[in-house]
Amino acid sequence: xxxxxxxxxxxxLAGLRAAIEAKKAGVDVAVLSQVHxxxxxxxxxxxxxxxxxxxxxxxxxxxWEKHAFDTVxxxxxxxxxxxxxxxxxxxxxxIYEMDHWGCPFxxxxxxxxxxxxxxxxxxxxxxxxxxKTGHYLLHTLVEQAYRLQVKMYVExxxxxxxxxxGVCQGVVAYDMIHGGFEAFTANAVVIATGGAGRTYSNTTNxxxxxxxxxxxxxxxxxxLKDMEFVQFHPTGLYTTQILxxxxxxxxxxxxxxxxxxxxxxxxxxxxxxxxxxxITARSIQIEIDEGRGIGGKGYVYLDLRHLGAEKILERxxxxxxxxxxxxxxxxxxxxxxVVPSQHYWMGGIDTDVNGATVMPGxxxxxxxxxxxxxxxxxxxGNSLLETIVFGRRAGAEVVRYLGSLSDKRPxxxxxxxxxxxxxxxxxxxGARKGTENAYxxxxxxxxxxxxxxxxxxxxxxxTAGLEKxxxxxxxxxxxxxxxxxxxxxxxxxxxxxxxGMVDLALCVAMGALARQESRGAHYRTDFxxxxxxxxxxxxxxxxxxxxxxxxxxxxxxxxxxxxLQERKY
Amino acid sequence: MPDIKFRVKRQDPxxxxxxxxxxxxxxxxxxxxxxxxxxxxxxIQEKFDGSLSFRFCCRASVCGSCAMYINGAYRLACQTNVxxxxxDLITVAPMPHLPLVKDLVVNMDxxxxxxxxxxPWLVRHSPDPEKEIIQxxxxxxxxxxxxxxxxxxxxxxxCPSVWSLGASLGxxxxxxxxxxxxxxxxYRFEVDSRDEGGKERIARWNNERGIYRCHTIMNCxxxxxxxxxxxxxxxxLKRAAVRRKLFRKAK
Numbered sequence: 001x002x003x004x005x006x007x008x009x010x011x012x013l014a015g016l017r018a019a020i021e022a023k024k025a026g027v028d029v030a031v032l033s034q035v036h037x038x039x040x041x042x043x044x045x046x047x048x049x050x051x052x053x054x055x056x057x058x059x060x061x062x063x064w065e066k067h068a069f070d071t072v073x074x075x076x077x078x079x080x081x082x083x084x085x086x087x088x089x090x091x092x093x094x095i096y097e098m099d100h101w102g103c104p105f106x107x108x109x110x111x112x113x114x115x116x117x118x119x120x121x122x123x124x125x126x127x128x129x130x131x132k133t134g135h136y137l138l139h140t141l142v143e144q145a146y147r148l149q150v151k152m153y154v155e156x157x158x159x160x161x162x163x164x165x166g167v168c169q170g171v172v173a174y175d176m177i178h179g180g181f182e183a184f185t186a187n188a189v190v191i192a193t194g195g196a197g198r199t200y201s202n203t204t205n206x207x208x209x210x211x212x213x214x215x216x217x218x219x220x221x222x223x224l225k226d227m228e229f230v231q232f233h234p235t236g237l238y239t240t241q242i243l244x245x246x247x248x249x250x251x252x253x254x255x256x257x258x259x260x261x262x263x264x265x266x267x268x269x270x271x272x273x274x275x276x277x278x279i280t281a282r283s284i285q286i287e288i289d290e291g292r293g294i295g296g297k298g299y300v301y302l303d304l305r306h307l308g309a310e311k312i313l314e315r316x317x318x319x320x321x322x323x324x325x326x327x328x329x330x331x332x333x334x335x336x337x338v339v340p341s342q343h344y345w346m347g348g349i350d351t352d353v354n355g356a357t358v359m360p361g362x363x364x365x366x367x368x369x370x371x372x373x374x375x376x377x378x379x380x381g382n383s384l385l386e387t388i389v390f391g392r393r394a395g396a397e398v399v400r401y402l403g404s405l406s407d408k409r410p411x412x413x414x415x416x417x418x419x420x421x422x423x424x425x426x427x428x429x430g431a432r433k434g435t436e437n438a439y440x441x442x443x444x445x446x447x448x449x450x451x452x453x454x455x456x457x458x459x460x461x462x463t464a465g466l467e468k469x470x471x472x473x474x475x476x477x478x479x480x481x482x483x484x485x486x487x488x489x490x491x492x493x494x495x496x497x498x499x500g501m502v503d504l505a506l507c508v509a510m511g512a513l514a515r516q517e518s519r520g521a522h523y524r525t526d527f528x529x530x531x532x533x534x535x536x537x538x539x540x541x542x543x544x545x546x547x548x549x550x551x552x553x554x555x556x557x558x559x560x561x562x563x564l565q566e567r568k569y
Numbered sequence: 570m571p572d573i574k575f576r577v578k579r580q581d582p583x584x585x586x587x588x589x590x591x592x593x594x595x596x597x598x599x600x601x602x603x604x605x606x607x608x609x610x611x612x613i614q615e616k617f618d619g620s621l622s623f624r625f626c627c628r629a630s631v632c633g634s635c636a637m638y639i640n641g642a643y644r645l646a647c648q649t650n651v652x653x654x655x656x657d658l659i660t661v662a663p664m665p666h667l668p669l670v671k672d673l674v675v676n677m678d679x680x681x682x683x684x685x686x687x688x689p690w691l692v693r694h695s696p697d698p699e700k701e702i703i704q705x706x707x708x709x710x711x712x713x714x715x716x717x718x719x720x721x722x723x724x725x726x727x728c729p730s731v732w733s734l735g736a737s738l739g740x741x742x743x744x745x746x747x748x749x750x751x752x753x754x755x756y757r758f759e760v761d762s763r764d765e766g767g768k769e770r771i772a773r774w775n776n777e778r779g780i781y782r783c784h785t786i787m788n789c790x791x792x793x794x795x796x797x798x799x800x801x802x803x804x805x806l807k808r809a810a811v812r813r814k815l816f817r818k819a820k
Contacts, residue, residue, distance in 0.1 A: 035624075036677070038720050039632040053700075092700075099701040102691025102763065104709065104716045111703035129716075135631055136716060143690040177670055179583070206627045239603060242629045322629060325648050439615040482619030487583055488671045491619035 001415055004030040004151065005408075006398050007186040009158045009171055009213055011037025013134075013387035014366025014394075015192030016141040016150075018355075021395025023148045027402060030151040032158055032173055032184060034193075034208055038142045041194050041206040042387060045134025046318060047247035048116060048126035049388075050381035051091035055112040055127075062123035064088040071382060072562050074120040074276045075346075075375020076520035076530060078226065078538070080558040083353045083371045087382075090389045095127055098388065103140040105129045106315075116250045116315075119380045120276035120569070124250075126381040131245050131318040137384060153184070157493050158212065161189065161220045161362070162410070162418045168220070168361035169410035172418045174493070179486025181422045185410035188361045188398045191217060192391065195345035195367040199505045201446035203342035204236050204243040213368040215500030217349045218507075222357045223540040223553070225370040227347035227504070228511030229521050231378055232455055234280040236341025237327050238299040244319050244338055246380040248304055249273040251315050255284065256301040256335060257292040263300075271569040278377040278521040279569060281340035285455045294337065301335035340455060344383060346374045346521065347507075350540060355394025361401070365394040372538065375557075376520020429495060430484035438479045438495045445472045445502055453508055458526040466509045470548050473502045506549045507541040514552055515539065532564055572598050573651055575609050577621070578662040581671050593618075597659075606659060607635055607646040610673075623673040633719035636726075636794065637673055638662040643723035643792040664726035680722050683747045687755040687773045692766025708762035715757035715802055717795050724749040724789035724799050730782045746782040747774065749789035749799035756802030759809060759820070767813070767820030775810045783807075 008019045011033030022029040031037065052062040067088035072079045099105060099113060106114040106129050118126035129136040145152065155176040162170040162183060170185035196211025197203035218224050234255070235244040249255070255273050257263045267283040268275035275283075284300050293299055304312055309332045312320055316331070323329045323336050348370035355363040366387045373386060402408075452465025476499050483491050517531035518524050536557055541550035575597050580590040595617050597609045607628060614621050623646070624634040630648040637646050639661050640654050651659055667675035725731055725748040734746045755774045758764045774780055780803050789799040812818065 035626050035632070035634060036681070036720075039626045039634050041627065041632075043631055043719075044627050044629060096697075096699075096701055099763075100691075100693065100697045102758070102761065104712050104761075105701075107704055107706045107709045109706060111705045111708075113701050132631075132717070135719070139716070146685050147688075147690040177676070206629075206632065207625050239601075240628075318631075325630060325650070437615070439611075485581070485584070485620055487581070488622035488674050489620075490614060490622055 001183045001185055001412065003185045003410065004028050005186060005402055006030070006188045006190065007032055007171055007184050008190045008192060010040070010192035010194060010366070010368070011035070011152065012040035012042035012192060012194055012366060013138055013141060013384065014391035015190065016145050017388050017391030018190045018192060018365055018395035018398070019150045020141065020144055020148060021392050022398055023150050025399040027399055030153060030184070031145070032153045032156045032171065034155065034157050036154050037145065037152060038139060040138060041209050043135045043138040044206060044243065045384050046131045046243060046245035047118060047250065048128035048133045048381050049095065049137065049384035050118065050121065050125050050379070051095040051127055051385065052088065052123070052125050053092055053095065053113060053115060053127065055108055056115040056124040059115060059123040059125055062125050064091065066122055067091065067125060069562050070121050071373060071379055072375070073565070073567060074379040075377055076567055077532070077536065077564050078372065078375030078519060078557055080372050081561040082558050084373045085561055086353050087373050087385060087389050091385055094388045094392060098137060098140055101140050101144050103129065104136050116247060117274060118250050119246050119274045119280065120271070121379065121381070126247070126250065128247060131247050131316045134384060137388070158193070158216065159422050159496060160418060161216055162415050163220050163359070164411040164414040166359065168359050170415060172422045176488050181419050183415040183419050185415050187405060187408050187410065188363060188401055190355065190394050190398060191349060191362070191364040191368055192366045193368045196501065196504050197342050197345065199446060199501050200342035200449045201443070202236070202241050202339070202450050204233055204241055205342070210497045210501055211345070211368070211504045212497055212500060213364065214348055215503055217357065217362065217364065218503065218543045220359065221543065222359050222362060223350045223542050224507055225347055225350040225538050225540055226372060226511070227507035227541055228515055228539060229346035229376050230342060230453070230508060231277055231344035231346060231521050232281040232340045233343030234277055234284055234340055235302050235338040236343070237323065238337035238339050240326050241339070241341035242322055242326050243343070244302055244323070244336060245316070246277070248302060248316055248319060251311065252307055254303045256303050257287045258294050258296065259292060263287050263292070268569040275569040276377055276379060278523070282455050282523060284340050299337040299339045302338045303335040304331045305333070305335065344378055346370065346372070346376065346378055353393065354397035355390055356397060363394045363398055365390040376522060426492060429481040429492070432480070434478035434480040436475050436478040436480060438491070438498050441472055441475055441479065442494070442498055445469065445505055448472070449505055449508070453512055455523060457512055457522070457524045459513065462509060462513050466513060469502065469505050469509055473506065473548060476502055503543070510549045510552060511539045511541060572596050573604065573609070574658050575613060576658060576660045577613065579672050580669055582669060583671070602652065604651045605647055606639055606644070606649045606651065606661060609651065609659065610646060610661070622671045630794065631719060633721035636664055636721035636723045638664055643727055643794065645721065645794045648794060664722055666726050666732045667722070677722055680725055680748070680750065683751040684720065684754060687747060687751045688766060688770045689754040689758065691758060691761065691764050692769060693763070694765045702763045704762050711760045712757055714797055715753050718750065718753055718797060719795060720750060721794060722750065723792040723794055727788040727792035729786055729788065730784060734782065745778055747778055749783070749803065752780060752783070752806060753797065753799040753802045756806055759806065771810065771813065774806055780806045780810065
């Protein structure tokens with residue numbers, strides 16, 4: 001057993017920022033991560049991070065209130081408004097802090113941090129470092145974590161929470177390098193493991209974005225919130241769904257259909273290509289479905305050619321490289337084939353504005369959490385912001401919580417029992433001689449999510465999808481683990497996480513079936529308007545060990561700052 | 570559609586029955602025109618051998634997990650499309666000259682220890698301004714190249730100075746070489762106009778473990794999958810060391 005005051009699970013932006021905050025307060029904190037923190041999914045973020053700095057000549061009148069309003073409207077009013085206000089107020093401070101820590105933001109001529117226009121925003125408030133903002137922010141926090149000597153346990157796969165008398169006291173993790181399970185006891189745990197994009201076959205996410213922290217919390221009895229709200233990014237590369245940043249449109253890129261039209265004119269005449277992602281993604285899909293995809297095929301063009309080589313090389317070098325390597329297209333010469341692709345998980349572990357969950361000692365931050373600042377649809381540039389704002393807040397809250405504890409000794413017996421449970425589970429997995437292949441089942445599940453819970457939803461399609469997911473869930477119990485070796489057992493991790501991913505998928509499915517309205521990213525052709533009378537509320541999903549799917553409940557949305565209005569762009 | 574042969578170097582040092590390195594061949598089938606080496610490895614995992622170990626994460630050439638030695642060159646498995654290798658045999662080995670964990674997974678502890686050693690963070694002594702630290706686009710341009718490093722380890726594994734001096738930190742601390750990645754990181758901060766750590770950091774790279782062990786062999790430049798130039802950074806540091814000594818400048 002290894003003990004630290006605080007264990008942070010996940011070494012991406014949210015996790016590192018939480019750990020740094022706790023460490024600065026003198027707390028003994030350690031980060032547990034499935035990959036070296038510098039390899040986390042946060043590094044894939046491209047376009048930028050929102051803060052009303054007012055550096056852009058057209059953004060001088062921007063302020064936190066306008067940022068908060070854009071966020072609330074972008075989220076189709078499912079946002080908890082006090083939380084959005086808090087995030088927008090915190091934003092400039094955390095950005096300046098990242099600059100003071102060395103983040104290589106791009107610069108305006110006057111030497112201030114450069115900002116670009118982004119979707120759904122009334123002002124150009126998206127701070128960026130070329131089109132590699134996530135990579136730059138992530139490496140900056142990794143550097144600070146080294147500077148502050150934050151303890152890092154690298155290539156540890158967190159497999160379950162240690163809970164004693166309803167209080168979270170640590171995690172059990174699989175040591176990928178040395179083999180075996182170890183208990184990491186703590187007085188507080190912060191989950192920062194990112195989203196669950198890999199439950200969809202068509203995702204921009206990293207291969208490790210499996211929602212492992214979400215189902216870990218879910219199994220421990222903590223509710224997941226608003227899981228039916230899944231963001232589909234308008235522009236993933238056609239063949240691989242690798243992200244082509246919204247910054248490409250922020251810099252002036254066009255979306256073009258087979259007729260050569262800038263079709264967004266029909267759907268969002270004012271904002272055009274910079275409408276919020278849910279609207280833009282649906283518009284693209286309509287074009288494709290109605291036969292106006294390029295050559296009648298399933299994609300449209302993202303055209304950057306008119307921006308010119310100089311601008312592309314300066315502002316968008318990363319996506320140019322990706323388009324060349326993965327699609328064989330040089331955006332300077334040719335338009336890029338793109339499709340809407342799963343991108344972000346609005347839902348997640350239900351937390352308050354300081355990352356606290358209903359379970360004492362358990363906190364969550366970043367994409368795995370649902371505060372909710374994104375509501376039914378997240379605005380581009382707000383996810384990087386969320387990681388740093390709420391990572392920091394969770395870190396500070398954990399310090400306060402530790403100060404309030406009188407008994408700080410985690411129960412050793414419970415921790416040992418948790419290791420044993422995990423060892424038995426793996427032993428049982430290895431011994432069961434099942435007939436199912438984890439890869440095949442994963443492919444079935446991710447395919448079902450893409451086919452049945454994508455941009456346009458209706459009851460018959462979703463009911464059929466739910467049936468299929470239940471079928472997968474039944475078969476998961478019969479997976480054959482082909483190798484039981486202890487070191488770097490990829491097969492075992494992928495088998496263990498599949499079970500959790502199916503349960504997350506079921507939360508999406510049942511939440512989406514229950515919610516009989518259209519709001520943000522959740523669009524139902526059979527209930528195609530927003531229904532504030534019946535559905536202006538968050539969905540909560542509770543794990544039920546004895547049932548196939550979750551028990552659904554709800555809780556009110558916090559209003560009070562901005563009036564409800566129709567969403568037009 | 571096509572089939573392609575993968576030859577993968579396998580070794581499980583912890584397997585008492587078969588701890589030696591050996592090659593295994595697999596036929597990977599794929600549809601359409603494109604197959605990355607990483608996809609090929611997953612195919613092998615799925616169809617032939619669940620025990621195959623390899624690192625992966627972003628599959629979009631930005632995380633640095635899957636650097637391997639593929640058909641005689643350092644490449645990111647995710648970024649390498651087999652059709653560009655123009656052959657029907659794909660040879661995949663772990664990055665050489667690094668301690669092996671298993672199969673294609675190498676131990677990166679030394680690599681990151683050396684990274685940490687050069688103080689890879691912005692050092693400030695002045696009080697932080699209320700807003701951002703002003704940095705002109707011209708000043709920002711100086712860090713364009715080194716900030717794109719993804720710490721994949723290709724340059725480090727490719728460097729003969731790293732090989733000849735062993736990789737060991739610890740007891741032989743006088744003999745090791747920091748390697749191109751760590752020195753590129755030092756360079757990244759030394760050329761950052763916001764950094765004020767020149768005085769402290771120079772001791773970390775201007776010594777017998779640092780810049781003078783670079784003999785401009787330039788394997789690192791060839792190895793880098795992001796097309797960065799660590800040698801250029803190291804040469805800059807060499808000049809800076811002389812300049813600072815001569816003119817008694819902190820930076």
